[in-house]
Every structure is written in structure tokens, then in C-alpha cells.
Amino acid sequence: MTRTTAWRRHPLARYAVLVLALALIGVAYATLVQGSRPADAALASGKLDDVAQGKSLFQAHCSSCHGLSAEGTSTGPTLVGVGAAAVDFQVSSGRMPAANPGAQAPRKPTPRWVNEETTRQLAAYVQSLGGGPTIPSKDQVDPAMGNAAKGGELFRANCIQCHNWGGAGGALTRGKYAPSLNESSPQQIYEAMVTGPQAMPVFNDTTITPQEKRDMIAYITEVRSQRDPGGFGLGRIGPVTEGLVAWVVGISFMALVAIWITAKKRKKS
Amino acid sequence: MSELTSVPKAISGPSSFLDDRLGAGNFLKRNLRKIFPDHWTYLLGEVALYSFIILLLTGTFLTLWFKPGMEHVIYDGSYAPLKGVGMSQAYASSLEISFDVRGGLLMRQMHHWAALLFVASMMVHMLRVFFMGAYRKPRELTWLIGVILLTLALAEGLTGYSLPDDLLSGAGLRITEGVAISLPLVGTYITFFLFGGEYPGMDVISRFYSLHILLIPGILLALIGAHVVLTWVQKHTQMPGRGANNHNVVGAPFYPAFMLKAGAMFLFTFALVAGLGTFAQINPIWIFGPYNPADISAGSQPDFYMGFLEGSLRLMPAWEINLFGTAHAGTLPLSVIIPALLPMGIIMTGLALYPFLERWVTGDHRALHVSDRPRNNPHRTSIGMSAIVFYGVLWLLGANDELSANFQISLNVTTYVGRVLVLVGPVLAYIITYRICLGLQRSDAAVIGHGVESGVIKRLPHGEFIEVHTAPIDTVEDSLRAKEPVPMLPVEEDSAGIPPKGMRGPLGKLRAAMSKSYGGEKIPLDDGHGHGHDDDEHAAVGSGDDKSITRH
Numbered sequence: 001m002t003r004t005t006a007w008r009r010h011p012l013a014r015y016a017v018l019v020l021a022l023a024l025i026g027v028a029y030a031t032l033v034q035g036s037r038p039a040d041a042a043l044a045s046g047k048l049d050d051v052a053q054g055k056s057l058f059q060a061h062c063s064s065c066h067g068l069s070a071e072g073t074s075t076g077p078t079l080v081g082v083g084a085a086a087v088d089f090q091v092s093s094g095r096m097p098a099a100n101p102g103a104q105a106p107r108k109p110t111p112r113w114v115n116e117e118t119t120r121q122l123a124a125y126v127q128s129l130g131g132g133p134t135i136p137s138k139d140q141v142d143p144a145m146g147n148a149a150k151g152g153e154l155f156r157a158n159c160i161q162c163h164n165w166g167g168a169g170g171a172l173t174r175g176k177y178a179p180s181l182n183e184s185s186p187q188q189i190y191e192a193m194v195t196g197p198q199a200m201p202v203f204n205d206t207t208i209t210p211q212e213k214r215d216m217i218a219y220i221t222e223v224r225s226q227r228d229p230g231g232f233g234l235g236r237i238g239p240v241t242e243g244l245v246a247w248v249v250g251i252s253f254m255a256l257v258a259i260w261i262t263a264k265k266r267k268k269s
Numbered sequence: 270m271s272e273l274t275s276v277p278k279a280i281s282g283p284s285s286f287l288d289d290r291l292g293a294g295n296f297l298k299r300n301l302r303k304i305f306p307d308h309w310t311y312l313l314g315e316v317a318l319y320s321f322i323i324l325l326l327t328g329t330f331l332t333l334w335f336k337p338g339m340e341h342v343i344y345d346g347s348y349a350p351l352k353g354v355g356m357s358q359a360y361a362s363s364l365e366i367s368f369d370v371r372g373g374l375l376m377r378q379m380h381h382w383a384a385l386l387f388v389a390s391m392m393v394h395m396l397r398v399f400f401m402g403a404y405r406k407p408r409e410l411t412w413l414i415g416v417i418l419l420t421l422a423l424a425e426g427l428t429g430y431s432l433p434d435d436l437l438s439g440a441g442l443r444i445t446e447g448v449a450i451s452l453p454l455v456g457t458y459i460t461f462f463l464f465g466g467e468y469p470g471m472d473v474i475s476r477f478y479s480l481h482i483l484l485i486p487g488i489l490l491a492l493i494g495a496h497v498v499l500t501w502v503q504k505h506t507q508m509p510g511r512g513a514n515n516h517n518v519v520g521a522p523f524y525p526a527f528m529l530k531a532g533a534m535f536l537f538t539f540a541l542v543a544g545l546g547t548f549a550q551i552n553p554i555w556i557f558g559p560y561n562p563a564d565i566s567a568g569s570q571p572d573f574y575m576g577f578l579e580g581s582l583r584l585m586p587a588w589e590i591n592l593f594g595t596a597h598a599g600t601l602p603l604s605v606i607i608p609a610l611l612p613m614g615i616i617m618t619g620l621a622l623y624p625f626l627e628r629w630v631t632g633d634h635r636a637l638h639v640s641d642r643p644r645n646n647p648h649r650t651s652i653g654m655s656a657i658v659f660y661g662v663l664w665l666l667g668a669n670d671e672l673s674a675n676f677q678i679s680l681n682v683t684t685y686v687g688r689v690l691v692l693v694g695p696v697l698a699y700i701i702t703y704r705i706c707l708g709l710q711r712s713d714a715a716v717i718g719h720g721v722e723s724g725v726i727k728r729l730p731h732g733e734f735i736e737v738h739t740a741p742i743d744t745v746e747d748s749l750r751a752k753e754p755v756p757m758l759p760v761e762e763d764s765a766g767i768p769p770k771g772m773r774g775p776l777g778k779l780r781a782a783m784s785k786s787y788g789g790e791k792i793p794l795d796d797g798h799g800h801g802h803d804d805d806e807h808a809a810v811g812s813g814d815d816k817s818i819t820r821h
Contacts, residue, residue: 156566160566161567164568165556171671173680173681175679231550234550239552239573242381251390258313
């Protein structure tokens with residue numbers, strides 16, 4: 001009898017196999033159902049309301065920095081009064097939950113638990129704490145209903161100091177920065193204006209009316225989806241990349257040409 | 270060839286007509302056979318010349334549509350996101366050139382790329398001339414014209430960049446105004462003459478336009494002509510090497526060899542500019558938007574050749590002097606004056622004076638036609654490198670916001686590092702370059718002293734292994750042996766301990782000290798170890814019966 005056969009015939013072997021099979025099925029099941037929403041059934045039947053669900057999500061994912069009742073800690077500010085729009089902006093863009101403390105939380109892929117449903121629940125909970133700006137309606141952020149030219153003037157007057165003429169983003173002091181607007185959804189752009197996330201100031205509805213916000217969204221989305229008429233856009237950050245191309249492509253090319261042209265020596269007679 | 274001894278009448282008729290009246294035949298005979306030395310770096314200046322020709326051609330095209338006015342118009346062209354927006358006529362006509370004139374955008378882009386290439390190739394060409402010492406007698410005037418050309422090219426670029434009156438160029442204009450008005454006493458007058466009143470006024474675009482298309486290009490054209498004619502008349506310098514000396518020119522005749530090369534160089538320059546103009550977008554003014562003095566954008570940058578001024582402005586601490594402790598009595602804004610004038614002054618004045626300073630230090634009054642290899646004048650090369658580092662740090666830090674945004678470095682850190690680097694970098698560059706030059710001279714001395722490694726291992730009768738060294742090929746050896754010590758003034762004191770005449774005052778002592786340090790032979794060629802001592806292992810190669818040799 002070899003050693004393997006002996007192991008196989010051990011009295012405990014059948015239990016080991018059973019446990020292993022159960023574990024495999026469990027893991028496979030867990031993996032398969034990961035994408036679906038665990039609270040679907042409950043929500044559909046209306047047994048759970050968003051605020052309660054949001055509170056439990058908050059305590060699981062946000063409370064380590066913002067405190068168990070969103071009162072704020074030394075590592076995170078209070079969320080009382082920030083409003084649903086702030087939650088939707090921060091969570092849907094992946095900025096929150098933050099990965100690590102730093103000058104600024106960057107846009108990143110959202111964690112797996114984040115989806116439209118959970119974001120809404122979380123937002124409802126934070127909204128219930130002390131009000132604040134709410135999530136804009138679909139019409140409020142519809143670029144098709146805005147006037148891009150008007151929005152462009154407002155964009156140049158209010159946004160490009162930090163976000164650059166083409167929304168490419170730019171540097172601020174001490175590691176902070178204005179992010180690129182190329183990935184922001186119209187809803188996120190609107191929410192950023194009303195809530196003023198991180199280093200950004202608030203542009204409330206008396207400073208810039210909802211109609212003007214929609215115009216700006218129309219301008220931003222139109223310009224960023226525009227095909228560059230002049231060829232490769234070089235990142236649309238202006239003379240820095242242009243100068244780089246002039247030297248790296250232009251001067252190197254001409255130097256190589258000069259080397260090539262003078263390399264052809266006359267044969268010695 | 271014998272059947273072509275008589276020239277066909279169709280050619281001989283007109284050509285003798287011209288010849289009898291202009292003496293063209295003799296002129297051509299003399300000049301078509303003009304000999305040009307052959308080295309790839311000698312073609313770099315031509316890139317600037319050809320870029321200038323492209324600039325003239327594309328620029329003429331642009332003037333046909335451009336309207337240099339600052340009257341307020343409402344845009345109604347093809348670019349939708351600006352429809353109905355108020356702007357200046359200059360900006361509207363630039364948009365029209367970009368979107369509604371056939372080939373207009375291509376011409377605009379080619380003009381701008383050619384402008385970048387024009388300045389960049391001038392800089393590269395200038396560095397080549399500097400490091401090879403090709404500015405020395407009799408070419409100092411050519412060099413000075415070159416420095417003026419570079420300065421004018423910067424002015425030409427600045428005025429041209431401002432013409433479209435877009436938001437980005439407006440930011441540059443604003444800085445120009447800030448610099449002009451910061452000058453003590455004359456600042457307000459200069460600003461007034463430039464802008465015709467309060468900034469931005471209604472005049473600056475049309476004034477810049479005449480400067481940009483008439484005055485500066487006219488001077489540029491005349492000076493480029495003088496520059497090229499001087500080069501032609503004084504003959505081009507040549508690389509040290511086989512047969513080349515200060516009394517001859519070794520190379521190929523203008524016709525056909527050099528003319529073909531120059532022609533090819535023009536076509537390649539044109540191809541590059543056309544290719545970049547087609548495939549790489551430059552200065553997309555429609556994204557920037559029209560200029561409005563109230564708006565300013567992140568990432569506002571000048572074109573690259575102004576980057577060093579931008580960088581020095583960004584690095585400068587916010588210093589200012591309020592006369593008598595109050596702003597009413599007048600303010601001296603050091604934070605603007607110093608960065609605007611000092612680096613530019615150091616670089617341009619330094620360039621203009623260098624040939625004369627060097628001659629003052631070396632006392633070398635010979636007419637020289639053979640280039641130096643950069644390593645053979647280590648102090649000059651080190652000065653050049655530290656100037657490059659000084660310029661380069663300022664230039665790099667002109668883009669510190671883009672560095673910060675794209676490489677996740679704190680903006681403040683880039684400024685602090687830049688402030689240190691702009692002072693320490695040139696010193697480090699000087700020391701490192703000087704050491705590298707001496708190292709290269711040593712390696713040259715070693716090649717002359719005991720040849721180059723042949724890769725052949727030889728076993729000697731007593732069991733020792735040596736690598737056989739062979740003589741370098743003739744061309745290499747000639748160019749190495751052409752090395753001369755950097756000339757030096759007669760600085761040695763006489764037997765009574767009295768320095769020579771002219772070296773006695775404080776200035777004279779400084780001159781003597783500089784000459785002693787700058788001139789002289791640092792690493793003599795025959796100083797290589799192993800030149801013929803029998804106890805040296807490499808000497809053994811000399812006694813061998815193969816091709817290996819040892820030089821004494």
C-alpha cells in the first residue's frame with residue numbers, strides 16, 4: 001500500500017472531502033452572486049428604507065474617518081449638512097472611501113459595494129443628518145439643453161484658473177490639484193459646483209444659476225468630445241508639449257537627417 | 270566628354286550676354302567651386318535658415334486673411350462652441366483662418382511649428398559654434414550677428430504669438446506689460462508707447478502686427494543675409510583632421526556636392542514642418558477662447574523659447590522695495606525686474622561678450638579656421654555646460670505646474686528644488702564637465718600613447734599575457750594630433766619676481782590668473798604612460814613582430 005492510498009482510506013478522509021466540496025461550492029456561489037445586489041429583494045418589497053440601509057453602509061465603510069454618526073474625527077470632517085450631492089460626487093467618482101490620507105483624494109475605480117443603489121442609500125442617510133445640496137435631476141445636467149457658447153464664457157471666467165482651458169486639470173499648492181474634467185459625468189460636474197469638494201470653491205445657485213451650470217456642462221462635454229481638427233492633440237495642455245515635440249521630434253529628426261546626409265562620403269579615388 | 274567641348278548655342282548665347290554685362294561667369298566659376306567642409310553639425314544652422322524661408326512663405330499666406338484689429342465683433346463662424354461670443358477682430362479672423370479658409374489651419378500650424386524649429390535650430394547651431402570655438406577670430410562679427418538674430422527671433426516669436434489675441438497669448442501679453450511697467454522711471458512710458466494707454470487698449474495688436482510682419486522680419490532677413498555672406502566669404506571652419514589647417518579648407522565643392530546636401534536639407538526641413546503641421550496640433554486657439562483680461566487659465570505657458578523667462582519669474586521670491594517705506598513714493602518690484610532682466614541679460618550679454626573675453630584671457634589673436642574639439646578647451650566647454658544647466662533649470666521650472674500636475678509632485682517642492690538647482694546646478698555642471706573633458710583628453714592621450722585595444726591577447730615567452738595595442742586609423746590619429754594647447758598670456762614672473770607688463774594691477778593679476786587657469790595644456794598627448802620604456806608591459810607590443818606598434 002503506497003502512502004497516498006493509505007491517506008485515501010483513512011477514516012477521516014470522507015469528511016475532509018465533504019468539507020472541501022462544501023467550501024468549493026460556497027466560494028463558487030459567492031463569486032457568482034457577487035455582482036447582484038444583496039438587498040434587491042428587500043428593497044423591491046419596500047421593507048427597508050434608504051436611510052436605514054445607508055446608515056449601515058456608512059458605518060461599515062465611512063465611519064472610521066467620519067465617525068459613527070458622521071460627526072467627524074481628526075482624520076475626516078463632519079458630514080452633517082454636506083448634502084446628498086456631496087456624497088454622490090465623492091462616492092460615484094471613487095474619491096471616497098479614500099485609500100490613504102494625502103493632500104487630496106484622487107479619482108479611482110469605485111469599490112465593489114458601490115453602485116447606484118448603495119450610493120443613493122448612503123446619500124439619503126447623509127441628507128437626513130442635516131440637509132444640504134441635493135442630487136440634481138436628469139434635466140438639470142442634460143448637456144443637450146444647455147447653450148455651449150454661453151457656458152464657454154462662464155467656464156473661462158470661473159473654472160479655467162484651476163482646471164485649464166480644455167479641462168485638462170492643473171496643479172495647486174502643496175500637492176493639491178484641480179483634476180481633469182475629461183472623466184467627470186455631467187452629474188458629477190454639477191455636484192462639484194454646488195458642493196465644492198476638496199480644494200474647490202462652492203458655486204451655489206445664486207452665484208451661478210442652474211441654467212448657467214447646465215450651459216457650462218454643455219460646453220465642457222462638447223469640447224472634450226471634440227476631435228482635434230489640427231491632428232494629434234498633444235494632451236491639449238499647450239506650449240509645454242508643443243515645445244517638447246519641437247525638440248524631441250523636430251531637432252532630433254533634423255540632426256539624424258544631417259548625420260545621414262553627411263555620412264555619404266565620396267569614394268577616395 | 271570630348272563631344273561636349275562646344276557649348277550649344279541656346280546656352281552659350283544668353284550666358285555670354287549675361288557674362289559680358291554682369292561678369293557672372295567669373296563670379297560663378299569662383300563661387301560654384303567654393304569648398305565646404307563636411308560635418309553633420311555644420312548643417313544645423315541651415316535648418317534655421319530654411320525654417321525662416323518657410324516662415325516667410327506661410328506668414329505671407331496668413332496675412333491675406335488676418336485682420337489685426339481689436340474691434341469687438343460677435344463670432345458667427347463655423348466653430349460652434351464660440352458662436353455668438355464677443356471677441357476681437359484679430360481672434361475672429363484667426364478662427365476664420367483655422368476653420369473657414371481652405372488650408373488655413375495647415376498654414377497656421379506650419380507657421381507655428383516652423384517658428385519653434387527656427388528658434389530651436391538657432392540654439393542648437395549656436396551651441397555647436399560655441400563648443401567648437403568657431404566664433405573666434407575672424408568670425409566674431411558673424412557670432413555677434415547670430416546673437417542679435419537670436420534676440421530678434423525671441424521678439425519676433427513674442428509678437429507673433431500675441432497676434433491671435435486668444436486667452437493664452439493674452440496671458441503672455443499681460444506678463445509683457447507687467448515687465449515693461451516694472452522698469453524704474455521708463456516703465457510707464459514704454460507701456461504707454463506699446464499699448465497706447467491703459468492695458469490692454471485697442472492698439473497693441475496692430476502695433477505688434479507691424480513689428481511682426483514688417484520691421485523684425487526685415488531686420489532678420491538683412492542680418493541673415495549678412496550672416497550667410499560672412500560665412501561664405503570667410504569660409505566655413507573645419508574639423509581638425511587629415512590635411513586640415515588654418516590656411517586651407519578641406520571638403521567638397523559647393524557645386525555639385527554641397528548644393529545637393531543643402532537642397533536635401535531644405536526638403537527635409539520642409540517635410541518635417543509639413544508633417545508636424547499636418548499631424549500635430551499646435552496652438553489650438555479655439556480651445557483657449559478669446560482674450561479677456563479678467564480670465565486666466567491654469568497651464569498658461571509661453572512658447573518654449575520664452576520658457577526660461579517664465580521659469581525665472583516663477584522661481585523668484587516675492588521681493589519688492591517700497592521707497593521710503595511706502596508704496597506711494599514708488600515701488601521697485603524686484604520680483605519682476607530681476608527674473609525678467611537678469612537671466613536674459615546674463616545669457617545674451619555673456620554670449621555676445623564671450624569671444625572678446627576669451628581673447629582677452631588667452632591673448633590669442635590668430636585667425637583660426639580649424640574647430641576645437643570641445644574636450645580640448647575644458648574651461649570653455651564647462652562654461653557652456655553650466656550656462657546650459659542654468660538655462661535648462663529655468664526653462665524646466667517654467668513648466669513646473671505641468672510637472673506638478675502630471676507627475677504628482679507638490680508645486681511648492683518644484684519651486685524650492687528649482688531655487689536650489691538654479692544656483693547649484695551650474696556649479697556642479699562646471700565641475701563634472703571639466704572632469705569629463707580631462708578624462709576624454711586622457712583617453713586621447715592613451716590612444717596616441719599606446720594605441721587602441723586590438724582584442725588580441727598575446728602570451729609572452731615568460732608566461733605573461735598582454736593585450737596587443739595597435740595604432741589608431743590615420744583619420745583618428747590626425748584629428749587627435751591636431752590638438753593644441755589653449756593659448757596663454759606670458760604670465761610668468763621674471764627672475765626678479767616681477768610680473769610681465771600689463772599683469773601688475775588688480776585687473777592684470779586677475780587676467781593673469783584667469784589666463785593661467787584657462788590656457789595651457791592640461792593633459793599633454795605624449796603624457797600617456799608606456800611610451801617606450803622597456804619595463805612597461807605595453808612596450809612589449811613594440812618589440813613584437815606583428816602590426817602592433819608603440820608611439821614615442
